[in-house]
Amino acid sequence: MILETHDLTIPTIDEKCVIINKVSFGVKEGSIHAIIGPNGSGKSTLAYTIMGLNNYKPSSGKIYFDGIDITNMSISERANLGITLAWQEPARIDGLSIPKYISLGIKDKVNTKEIISEALNIVNLEPERYMKRNIDESLSGGERKRVELAAAIAMRPRLIILDEPDSGLDFIVIEDFLNIFGKIKELNMTILLITHREDIGMVADYGTLIWRGDSLMTDVFPKVMLRYCAKAGLKEFCKRKLFNGKQQCFDEDYIDKIFKEEQGQ
Amino acid sequence: MNNVEYPEEILESLEDYNIDIRDFLPGHGKGAKLLLDFNRISGVEQVEGVILKGREIENGIVADIIIKEGTKIEEPIHLCFGVNKETGVQEIFPRIIAEDNTDVTVQAHCSFPKANGLIHKMFGHFYIGKNCNFTYSETHYHGENSGALVAPVGYMYVGENSIFENNFTLTRGTPGKVKILIDIYAMKNSVIKSNIRAFGKCKKDSIRIRDSVFLEGENARSIIKMKAAAKDGGEVLMYGVTEGNAPRCNGHVECNEIVLGKGSICRARPFIRAIDPTSSVSHEASLGRFPQKWLDELQAKGLTEEEATQILIEAMLQEE
Numbered sequence: 071m072i073l074e075t076h077d078l079t080i081p082t083i084d085e086k087c088v089i090i091n092k093v094s095f096g097v098k099e100g101s102i103h104a105i106i107g108p109n110g111s112g113k114s115t116l117a118y119t120i121m122g123l124n125n126y127k128p129s130s131g132k133i134y135f136d137g138i139d140i141t142n143m144s145i146s147e148r149a150n151l152g153i154t155l156a157w158q159e160p161a162r163i164d165g166l167s168i169p170k171y172i173s174l175g176i177k178d179k180v181n182t183k184e185i186i187s188e189a190l191n192i193v194n195l196e197p198e199r200y201m202k203r204n205i206d207e208s209l210s211g212g213e214r215k216r217v218e219l220a221a222a223i224a225m226r227p228r229l230i231i232l233d234e235p236d237s238g239l240d241f242i243v244i245e246d247f248l249n250i251f252g253k254i255k256e257l258n259m260t261i262l263l264i265t266h267r268e269d270i271g272m273v274a275d276y277g278t279l280i281w282r283g284d285s286l287m288t289d290v291f292p293k294v295m296l297r298y299c300a301k302a303g304l305k306e307f308c309k310r311k312l313f314n315g316k317q318q319c320f321d322e323d324y325i326d327k328i329f330k331e332e333q334g335q
Numbered sequence: 336m337n338n339v340e341y342p343e344e345i346l347e348s349l350e351d352y353n354i355d356i357r358d359f360l361p362g363h364g365k366g367a368k369l370l371l372d373f374n375r376i377s378g379v380e381q382v383e384g385v386i387l388k389g390r391e392i393e394n395g396i397v398a399d400i401i402i403k404e405g406t407k408i409e410e411p412i413h414l415c416f417g418v419n420k421e422t423g424v425q426e427i428f429p430r431i432i433a434e435d436n437t438d439v440t441v442q443a444h445c446s447f448p449k450a451n452g453l454i455h456k457m458f459g460h461f462y463i464g465k466n467c468n469f470t471y472s473e474t475h476y477h478g479e480n481s482g483a484l485v486a487p488v489g490y491m492y493v494g495e496n497s498i499f500e501n502n503f504t505l506t507r508g509t510p511g512k513v514k515i516l517i518d519i520y521a522m523k524n525s526v527i528k529s530n531i532r533a534f535g536k537c538k539k540d541s542i543r544i545r546d547s548v549f550l551e552g553e554n555a556r557s558i559i560k561m562k563a564a565a566k567d568g569g570e571v572l573m574y575g576v577t578e579g580n581a582p583r584c585n586g587h588v589e590c591n592e593i594v595l596g597k598g599s600i601c602r603a604r605p606f607i608r609a610i611d612p613t614s615s616v617s618h619e620a621s622l623g624r625f626p627q628k629w630l631d632e633l634q635a636k637g638l639t640e641e642e643a644t645q646i647l648i649e650a651m652l653q654e655e
Contacts, residue, residue: 154635
């Protein structure tokens with residue numbers, strides 16, 4: 071496992087409530103691993119804690135990256151080990167150019183320009199158009215997210231955490247983003263994908279279901295998604311949309327069985 | 336005047352501006368030039384439509400820079416007021432006249448790389464005619480000893496239908512004591528953009544800048560953007576003034592300042608006044624630190640908090 075959490079508990083900043091409660095799961099190297107769950111279940115909190123953001127500290131439990139205990143490491147120490155995060159709503163900063171921003175995480179200072187161009191190409195932004203622009207308000211939401219992805223890719227990390235990469239994007243753009251995730255995987259980077267959308271999650275190999283702060287299961291993604299639908303009582307949606315056509319992986323009896331299990335609980 | 340000798344230290348101090356520094360010298364590059372080596376005029380080069388005349392006085396020069404009517408030139412007119420000495424007094428009295436229908440940029444470099452008790456004063460008048468597009472950019476470098484006392488004063492009159500952009504940058508090196516007064520008078524339908532950037536880096540750095548726009552003509556518009564940072568005991572006061580004194584004029588003042596380290600002080604005083612009921616003048620100011628999320632984003636690229644802060648300061652103080 072490239073990433074493991076052991077009984078990770080994350081409180082609110084004032085430590086009066088628990089957002090994530092004893093969550094344990096592992097992420098296989100080279101996979102796309104989705105963390106799914108409804109809004110407010112603690113998915114982004116989990117992502118920020120794995121990245122080591124200042125306001126997200128676990129009260130107990132451990133985080134391991136490639137076997138190294140990173141629980142008490144700073145955000146930049148984790149980044150230098152090979153973890154990065156592409157934000158749901160990345161900042162817009164006047165005066166900071168796109169190439170400068172992307173270059174910040176590049177360790178190879180000799181071929182920086184080539185690496186920036188390659189990263190921009192991967193996220194389908196034409197380098198000659200975007201090299202002269204800033205990461206300011208002039209970029210659309212989709213463009214800014216692509217630049218964020220390019221900056222993450224250019225770092226050549228071993229693990230990219232993608233926090234709700236689909237938020238605010240229309241369906242055509244989402245399709246393009248799914249292709250980009252495939253390209254990232256081809257570069258031997260592991261993706262931890264935070265999402266609450268089933269169509270985004272379907273690119274994942276594995277998944278972990280977070281429900282009201284608890285991790286309910288970690289398994290191959292279709293099984294996790296099925297459990298999520300059963301937990302939410304979305305049987306028709308599940309049959310009609312989720313496991314329809316090419317993505318059919320379970321027969322109806324199995325689906326009924328899972329739903330009954332959840333209803334019986 | 337060709338192949339002028341000019342102090343290497345001053346030319347080297349200009350190297351970070353992504354320009355071929357030799358292009359500043361008469362006989363090299365394109366564009367009109369006026370070079371001052373302390374209180375001696377060391378080089379002048381005119382181009383068609385631009386008259387540059389200077390006269391040496393006891394502690395500096397009096398200079399006329401005249402852009403003839405209808406002149407439109409791409410290459411900037413370069414003024415270099417350099418002092419390669421630790422101490423002394425340099426006083427500049429420039430008069431810049433842009434006649435009607437002109438389109439020019441004036442780039443001034445005030446470079447004092449060895450300053451340690453040096454005094455630089457300027458008392459400038461700008462007269463911008465009608466239908467002009469005029470940019471004046473002044474970039475300062477005061478060395479690394481906080482040893483300069485710099486006090487420029489500029490009065491700028493901007494004619495009807497003209498666009499005037501003023502850029503003042505003091506972000507490299509240590510500024511020392513700086514006190515700047517700029518008054519811009521905007522006539523009918525004129526547009527003023529004034530960008531001020533400064534960085535106080537230690538206890539000996541004290542920067543006070545008053546940038547004022549008086550919207551005197553109908554439908555005149557302006558925006559003042561003042562950006563500053565103070566660290567390690569540095570002090571910055573940004574005083575942005577806009578008065579709406581004419582029908583349908585519109586002005587805005589924006590101050591953003593970042594404070595770093597103990598003992599540093601940033602002050603912002605936007606002052607706005609309107610005496611015409613159809614005018615509109617507004618302001619906004621923010622002081623403090625960068626948002627934590629911005630720092631987190633850069634640290635997730637592997638930067639330390641100090642490195643992330645430095646990148647954000649550079650971005651904020653970037654010339655537009």
